Amino acid sequence: xxxxxxxxxxxxxxxxxxxxxxxxxxxxxxxxxxxxxxxxxxxxxxxxxxxxxxxxxxxxxxxxxxxxxxxxxxxxxxxxxxxxxxxxxxxxxxxxxxxxxxxxxxxxxxxxxxxxxxxxxxxxxxxxxxxxxxxxxxxxxxxxxxxxxxxxxxxxxxxxxxxxxxxxxxxxxxxxxxxxxxxxxxxxxxxxxxxxxxxxxxxxxxxxxxxxxxxxxxxxxxxxxxxxxxxxxxxxxxxxxxxxxxxxxxxxxxxxxxxxxxxxxxxxxxxxxxxxxxxxxxxxxxxxxxxxxxxxxxxxxxxxxxxxxxxxxxxxxxxxxxxxxxxxxxxxxxxxxxxxxxxxxxxxxxxxxxxxxxxxxxxxxxxxxxxxxxxxxxxxxxxxxxxxxxxxxxxxxxxxxxxxxxxxx
Amino acid sequence: xxxxxxxxxxxxxxxxxxxxxxxxxxxxxxxxxxxxxxxxxxxxxxxxxxxxxxxxxxxxxxxxxxxx
Ligand code: SF4
Ligand code: SF4
Ligand SMILES: [Zn+2]
Numbered sequence: 001x002x003x004x005x006x007x008x009x010x011x012x013x014x015x016x017x018x019x020x021x022x023x024x025x026x027x028x029x030x031x032x033x034x035x036x037x038x039x040x041x042x043x044x045x046x047x048x049x050x051x052x053x054x055x056x057x058x059x060x061x062x063x064x065x066x067x068x069x070x071x072x073x074x075x076x077x078x079x080x081x082x083x084x085x086x087x088x089x090x091x092x093x094x095x096x097x098x099x100x101x102x103x104x105x106x107x108x109x110x111x112x113x114x115x116x117x118x119x120x121x122x123x124x125x126x127x128x129x130x131x132x133x134x135x136x137x138x139x140x141x142x143x144x145x146x147x148x149x150x151x152x153x154x155x156x157x158x159x160x161x162x163x164x165x166x167x168x169x170x171x172x173x174x175x176x177x178x179x180x181x182x183x184x185x186x187x188x189x190x191x192x193x194x195x196x197x198x199x200x201x202x203x204x205x206x207x208x209x210x211x212x213x214x215x216x217x218x219x220x221x222x223x224x225x226x227x228x229x230x231x232x233x234x235x236x237x238x239x240x241x242x243x244x245x246x247x248x249x250x251x252x253x254x255x256x257x258x259x260x261x262x263x264x265x266x267x268x269x270x271x272x273x274x275x276x277x278x279x280x281x282x283x284x285x286x287x288x289x290x291x292x293x294x295x296x297x298x299x300x301x302x303x304x305x306x307x308x309x310x311x312x313x314x315x316x317x318x319x320x321x322x323x324x325x326x327x328x329x330x331x332x333x334x335x336x337x338x339x340x341x342x343x344x345x346x347x348x349x350x351x352x353x354x355x356x357x358x359x360x361x362x363x364x365x366x367x368x369x370x371x372x373x374x375x376x377x378x379x380x381x382x383x384x385x386x387x388x389x390x391x392x393x394x395x396x397x398x399x400x401x402x403x404x405x406x407x408x409x
Numbered sequence: 410x411x412x413x414x415x416x417x418x419x420x421x422x423x424x425x426x427x428x429x430x431x432x433x434x435x436x437x438x439x440x441x442x443x444x445x446x447x448x449x450x451x452x453x454x455x456x457x458x459x460x461x462x463x464x465x466x467x468x469x470x471x472x473x474x475x476x477x
Contacts, residue, residue, distance in 0.1 A: 013413045013415065014413060241426070243424070247425070326427070329418060
């Protein structure tokens with residue numbers, strides 16, 4: 001196994017610097033996912049050229065970055081993607097790839113390995129039928145598994161990333177069995193976020209109260225996976241604390257979720273050179289500058305859009321999170337998830353601890369869409385949070401433009 | 410310590426949920442935090458001793474190396 005270079009030391013916290021950069025090399029994509037936050041399909045009109053990209057690599061290394069994860073769209077749709085991988089390695093950083101893998105052919109994998117690629121995460125969002133439906137392309141599930149198998153055979157660290165959306169729950173146990181059989185060592189699961197096409201197709205989003213059912217299911221898969229050498233990792237927006245936190249987020253060390261890391265040790269780069277504190281954050285609010293205008297170091301050090309978590313306190317929280325026992329540590333969890341859902345960070349209904357507390361009081365939380373997203377990459381619409389008795393009738397099938405419900409939280 | 414370092418929580422050894430470092434009574438399960446920690450340590454020590462004894466016995470029987 002390669003070094004866990006992403007692990008953060010106390011010194012990393014003392015001096016915010018981008019330990020892990022996630023870089024959208026292009027917005028061009030060969031899938032048509034109906035939950036895609038960046039609405040990827042065509043390349044952006046003004047994506048960085050090769051020389052500009054190589055200068056980004058140089059700047060990242062100078063800032064002390066230890067790992068660069070290439071994403072898209074599909075990074076492999078750029079002709080110079082292996083040149084960039086090679087440059088990342090030559091600059092002393094770890095090079096990893098996140099892909100939907102529809103056309104991640106053997107030849108492409110071989111070329112990436114030759115260039116120095118060290119690890120790959122492939123996105124799989126269900127068994128074949130559900131995955132192909134969500135990803136919008138028939139056969140994409142089979143292609144993803146084929147690519148994973150070839151990456152394994154070529155000696156890459158292979159992992160799977162899965163979004164927890166409304167249609168996947170029944171598929172999860174069989175997915176685990178397939179991943180174990182394939183030799184997958186880690187499986188990161190995260191909630192689908194109300195961004196981009198997922199905000200349009202909001203029926204794919206899970207309801208916050210469903211965490212009461214989802215978390216025990218995932219934990220049972222975590223335990224089964226562990227017995228078979230596969231580590232299920234709860235993603236940063238699969239919140240938080242509650243009865244499983246000490247077991248699966250921290251392992252032997254008993255570490256726990258420590259709040260959103262955007263702009264502290266995480267950096268996001270869009271294909272046109274826009275810099276954000278995390279690749280997933282909405283561009284309209286969190287773009288701190290562009291590498292065509294300023295050095296990354298200057299953007300990192302001086303843009304308030306990147307510094308927003310560095311000074312976050314409990315005074316920035318609202319709703320349930322403001323009064324939560326874990327508020328000081330958690331600070332309402334993932335900024336991306338909360339901002340895109342409720343229009344600002346600081347209050348996060350996608351939290352197991354919170355769902356359990358509400359359940360004990362006979363209550364639950366439900367989200368209702370009240371505003372369409374404008375239709376741009378990394379955009380968001382608007383949702384309201386409804387607190388209601390936990391035995392309320394099932395939520396109606398969501399359609400845009402339905403009646404507004406009262407906000408209680 | 411730098412203000413930017415994250416807060417580190419403790420663990421209630423009765424319910425295995427995270428608690429603030431100076432907590433005396435677990436806010437989740439009501440256990441006496443110190444008592445639960447001592448009980449846990451005692452059980453942990455017993456389990457460690459049992460494993461050592463078993464290892465020694467197996468070594469005596471020639472079934473494992475004493476250093477395994
Ligand atoms: S209620 Fe909010 S602050 Fe508390 S653990 Fe959940 S997300 Fe974090
Ligand atoms: S916004 Fe969410 S995904 Fe991004 S760094 Fe923060 S917790 Fe992680
Ligand atoms: Zn307890």
